[in-house]
Amino acid sequence: MKEFKINGRKVQAEKGETVLEVARREGFDIPTLCYHEKLGSDGRCRLCIVEVQRGNRRRFVTSCLYPVENGIDVYTDSKDVILIRKTILELLLARCPSSDIVQHLASEYGVHDVRYTKDVDKGKCILCGQCIRTCESIVGVSALCMSGKGPAKKVTTPFDEPSEVCIGCGACAVVCPTGHIYIEDRGGYRTIWRKKFELARCPQCNRLHAPIEQLEFISKKTGVDIDELLICQNCK
Amino acid sequence: MNISLEQLDSITARYTEKMAGYGKVVRICCGTGCVSSGALNVYEGLKKALIEKGLSDSVLVKQTGCHGLCERGPIVVLGEEEILYQSVGKRNIEDDISALLNTITDDTIVERMLYQGEDKTKRYISPKDIPFYAGQNRIVLSLNGIIDAEDIEEYISQGGYRALYKALLMEPEEIIDWIEKSGLRGRGGGGFPTGTKWRSCRAAHGDVKYVVANGDEGDPGAFMDRSLMEGNPHGVIEGMIIGGYAIGSNQGFIYVRDEYPLAVSRLLKAIEGAKEYGLLGKNIFDSGFDFDIKVFRGGGAFVCGESTALMSSIEGKSGEPRAKYIHTVEKGIWERPTNLNNVETWACVPHIINKGWEWFASIGTSHSKGTKVFSLVGKVKNTGLIEVPMGITLREIIYDLGGGIQGDKQFKAVQTGGPSGGCIPEAYLEMPVDFDSLTKLGSMMGSGGMIVMDERNCMVDVARYFLKFLVEESCGKCTPCREGVRRMYEIVDRICHGEGKKGDIQHLEELAHAVSLSSLCGLGQSAPNPVLSTIKYFRDEYTLHIEEKKCPAGVCKALIRFSILPDKCTGCMRCKAECPVQCIKGEKKEVHEIDSDRCIKCGTCYDVCRFDAVIIE
Amino acid sequence: MEVDTAKIDSIIEKYNRDRSYMLAMFQDVQRLYRYLPKEAISYICKQLDIPFSKGYEMATFYKALSLKPRGRHTIHVCLGTACHLRGGPNILETFERELHIKTGETTEDGRFSIETVNCLGACALAPLVRVDEHDFGKTTQAVVKKIINEFTDGVKS
Structure with missing residues (x-):
């Protein structure tokens, strides 16, 4: 058991918990964009930064990764913490001006004007990496990756071409916090990451429900017969 | 095989005996600097010449690691008397090799290849006497320039x-x-x-x-x-x-x-x-x-x-x-x-x-012990590698070892710590060089790069240079470094182009503060240092760029114009011949003129003019 | 493009099929082809049982790797601090002007590519240019033309 303070209030936590987990449980508001309960933390967006004082040492840490410690003082809304959040939100707003969630968070922090030239080529992607982590560790295919570095970094498939291994499951689009990933089901086909997938039709209700490649992938992984998987969730 | 101390000692004894068999040892610096200056040609040339003279058994020619004085490379050190020859083979390799042979055979010292002091009055024979080496305390570099690294x-x-x-x-x-x-x-x-x-x-x-x-x-x-x-x-x-x-x-x-x-x-x-x-x-x-x-x-x-x-x-x-x-x-x-x-x-x-x-x-200062190796580069006379005790002052490094500023121009700043460091102005030249003092000045020791800048270097341009470097080298993982540093670069770039706005400096300071507090790794956390330190010590230069659209150092191309002073121009044609875009008019012995519409502001004419007739406005 | 899998196999074996040497394998392949072909990335990933996406991620992260074919001679213009202060950017511009290509591009005849590098560590000789494995110190605009001629006329292969 660890005991420390958040904004002056005493809190308790289990060893191994992060400051963010404890703060949220205790009702303190810390904004996040790249954090996901199931996928864990990667410390990319930096929005969840808090100020931690330990003895005389004051430092700024990402609460999503920082393990709780006895006797620390955590501040979730100090002057510098607010400055950091505003700065990050203004930077993200300049990068993804059309992202609703970024707009929403920015206005919450009073960031209305962007002092920079707005990007037109980044879409709504804030490079949180949740799609890549989902594809790799939840779906288990690793179709996506980051390419390049610095401001040119982007999420993509190898060589920006349709991926051989992508099964069209769309989990990346579901998990994306900004709605950047384009997925379209039309005319019996799904298009995602420049690849077109034929959708399976449920033999019972005749509904199109999932890409055939995805069902084949599941069948191969689980050993369940493909005919069984062709039946949609509603009819099972 | 398991080696023993005795075996190390017998290797040493055998080696010492072998060395004693040679009448003379010639060490040719084959560090990267000297190799670029042609050290390998000197090595091959000398070996060949020794074979021709039948001296290859009595004279050992060795390739060694960096000797330090890269500016004057290729460096050749002869015999136990330690005669240091510099710029060997730079002008005429055959002449220099026969000169080396003379020194080897009858100890004649060849004046023209000796290191010459800054005042041009004295030539030094032994590296021990050359101020560049005399001020050093070589510990980790003690064998550099002595041994063949591959043996x-x-x-x-x-x-x-x-x-x-x-x-x-x-x-x-x-x-x-x-x-x-x-x-x-x-x-x-x-x-x-x-x-x-x-x-x-x-x-x-x-x-x-x-x-x-x-x-x-x-x-x-x-x-x-x-x-x-x-x-x-x-x-x-x-x-x-x-x-x-x-x-x-x-x-x-x-x-x-x-x-x-x-x-x-x-x-x-x-x-x-x-x-x-x-x-x-x-x-x-x-x-x-x-x-x-x-x-x-x-x-x-x-x-x-x-x-x-x-x-x-x-x-x-x-x-x-x-x-x-x-x-x-x-x-x-x-x-x-x-x-x-x-x-x-x-x-x-x-x-x-x-x-x-x-x-x-016992070496160094109370909190920074031992020595530190620095690469002393930029606008200093003796560029190269030095190892000095911690606590030596910046002035000693730049003026005593480094010999001062090239062309005796005005010192402006010294940059330490690379892209994570900062620019230190003249007022702090007496500062001892150690971990804590440099950090206090808003720079840092860094790995040891020390880049000297003179009046012809623009500090806003230097900040822009480092920001551009960091934009390219940011891994892009975290938002503040990936997005913040490129926005800082955009602002400084604008200032260099004469498009600076009132409030830019404050904006930079605020953004820099947030980026340094919130970036994931050391690269982003220290990325604002070059900007912050130049604003701190050279704020006026920023203001001149922003408010008067002037670059006093004559570097920012959008803010300068090259022209030729008619009363100083002798019509020597030199600038005209060297201009890469042929935008200089004028015949021999006539006053030349620069067509500023076509001028790309590369500064070649300024650099080559021997009569100070080219000016930057 | 078809790659010589036997040659790539021997590179993979040289590093004992150790995944941590993937970057080194890529660099060795690049030495063979003067760039890193897509097919080679794909082949190495399959052999090491690493997702293709991870190989691509690495190939685009490291500046030393090029996914585009490079010219027979790569001109690296150093833009380290010392080179910047002593006119490196002008040297780069001169190369671009003389060869009619921009940084990162290759001349039509496939002879030269221009790249920049952030410090080659021979700062005392700034501004520095490295062509293949030859270093040229204290480069001037006149030297640029000399370098181009030297490599064009086959003095240096």
């Missing part, structure tokens, strides 16, 4: 691997005590106490531990580690084996920049040699201690100099850093305790073990 027997004969023998008779804790008491701090930039790091790594849980030498010397303007790895690779290797033993690790990694192919091949050769002599491998010196070293080549990514990014790269991934809330000494490479030190730090270790911690602690 392990030379290293052994100069006392090499005796520290390892001694260390393996000590208890690991005792070694750590020594390192701690010596006051050795990390030479890679941060200045973290080395002994403390070793102790934490030794105490960390885990059977498998790693030690790493960081040779990813990415700071532009720094080549200390390169010279060490190329000039004396065994010094680094010996330090790592001792560290491995003290920490309880059997596996070392050396991570070297891709841009340093010679360092990679020298290290590989040295490791091979050490294995052959039983100095790496199983049961070293019959101590029961095993140690192996692998070399990793970088891929041209500056961020890989950051410890967690480097470790990620060794794991075979792209070099993205990770949060260090759990220290790498506990969870580093493959989540195993990993102790990373810079190449120069490792190279200090054998010396501390050989001569004792008291000796090391």
Whole structure:
């Protein structure tokens, strides 16, 4: 058991918990964009930064990764913490001006004007990496990756071409916090990451429900017969 | 085979005898600088000439590591009397080689190849007398320029691997005590106490531990580690084996920049040699201690100099850093305790073990012990590599060793710490150079690059340069560094283009503050330093750019104009001939004129004019 | 493009099929082809049982790797601090002007590619240019033309 303070209030936590987990449980508001309960933390967006004082040492840490410690003082809304959040939100707003969630968070922090030239080529992607982590560790295919570095970094498939291994499951689009990933089901086909997938039709209700490649992938992984998987969730 | 101390001594005796057989030894610096200046031609030429004269058995010609005075390369040092010849073969290689032969055969000293002092009145024979060398205290560089880096027997004969023998008779804790008491701090930039790091790594849980030498010397303007790895690779290797033993690790990694192919091949050769002599491998010196070293080549990514990014790269991934809330000494490479030190730090270790911690602690200042290697470059007369005791002042380095500013122009600033450091103005030239003083000035020691700037360097342009560098080298993982640094660059770039706005400086300061507090790794956290330090010490220059659209140093192309003063121009045609875009008009002995519409403002005319007729407005 | 899998196999074996040496394998392949072909990345990933996406991620992260074919001679213009201060950017511009290509591009005849590098560590000789494995120190605009001629006329292969 660890005991420390958040904004002056005493809190308790289990060893191994992060400051963010404890703060949220205790009702303190810390904004996040790249954090996901199931996928864990990667410390990319930096929005969840808090100020931690330990003895005389004051430092700024990402609460999503920082393990709780006895006797620390955590501040979730100090002057510098607010400055950091505003700065990050203004930077993200300049990068993804059309992202609703970024707009929403920015206005919450009073960031209305962007002092920079707005990007037109980044879409709504804030490079949180949740799609890549989902594809790799939840779906288990690793179709996506980051390419390049610095401001040119982007999420993509190898060589920006349709991926051989992508099964069209769309989990990346579901998990994306900004709605950047384009997925379209039309005319019996799904298009995602420049690849077109034929959708399976449920033999019972005749509904199109999932890409055939995805069902084949599941069948191969689980050993369940493909005919069984062709039946949609509603009819099972 | 398991080597013994006796065998080291017999190698030494055999070697000394072999050396005594030669009438003379000629050492040709084959560091990267001298090689670019043609040292290999001198080496080949001299060898050939000696064969022709039938002297190849009595004269030994050796290739050595960097001698330091790169500006005057190729450097050749002759015999025990130590005659230093500079710029050998630069003007006429045949003449210079026959001059070398003269010195070899009858000790004639060739005046024109001797180092000449700044006042042009005195020529120096021995490097010991040249101010550039006289002000140094060479410890880690002591064998650079002396030994052939590719011959392990030379290293052994100069006392090499005796520290390892001694260390393996000590208890690991005792070694750590020594390192701690010596006051050795990390030479890679941060200045973290080395002994403390070793102790934490030794105490960390885990059977498998790693030690790493960081040779990813990415700071532009720094080549200390390169010279060490190329000039004396065994010094680094010996330090790592001792560290491995003290920490309880059997596996070392050396991570070297891709841009340093010679360092990679020298290290590989040295490791091979050490294995052959039983100095790496199983049961070293019959101590029961095993140690192996692998070399990793970088891929041209500056961020890989950051410890967690480097470790990620060794794991075979792209070099993205990770949060260090759990220290790498506990969870580093493959989540195993990993102790990373810079190449120069490792190279200090054998010396501390050989001569004792008291000796090391007696050099330097109260909190910064020992010496530090710097690469002194930029607008200084004697550019090159120096090793000086901590606490020496910036003025001593730049004016006594460096010989002052090229062309006797006005000193403006010295940049230390690479892209993480800052620019220090003239007012602080008396500042002692140590970890804490430089940090106090808003710069940092960094790995040891020291770049001297004069009145012709624009500080806003320098800030822009570093920002551009950092934009390119940011890994892009975290928002503040990826987005914030490029926005800082945009603002400074605008200022350089004469499009600065009121409020830009405050905006920069605010953005810089947030980026430094919130970035994930050291690269982003220190990225604002070049901007903040130039604003701090050269605010007027920023204001002139923003408010009056002027670049006083004459660098920012959008803000300057080149023209020719009619009363000074002699019509010599030189600028006209050199202009890359042929935009200078005028016949011989007529006043020339620059067509400013076509001028690309490269400054060539300014640089080549011998009559100061070209001016920058 | 078809790659010589036997040659790539021997590169993979040289590093004992150790995944942590993927970057080194890529660099060795690049030495064979003067760039890193897609097919080689794909082949190495399959052999090491690493997702293709991870190989691509690495190939685009490290500046030393090029996914585009490079010219027979790569001109690296150093833009380290010392080179910047002593006119490196002008040298770069001169190369671009003389060869009619921009940084990162290759001349039509496939002879030269221009790249920049952030410090080659020979700062005392700034501004520095490296062509293949030859270094040229204290480069001037006149030297640029000389370098181009030297490599064009086959003096240096």
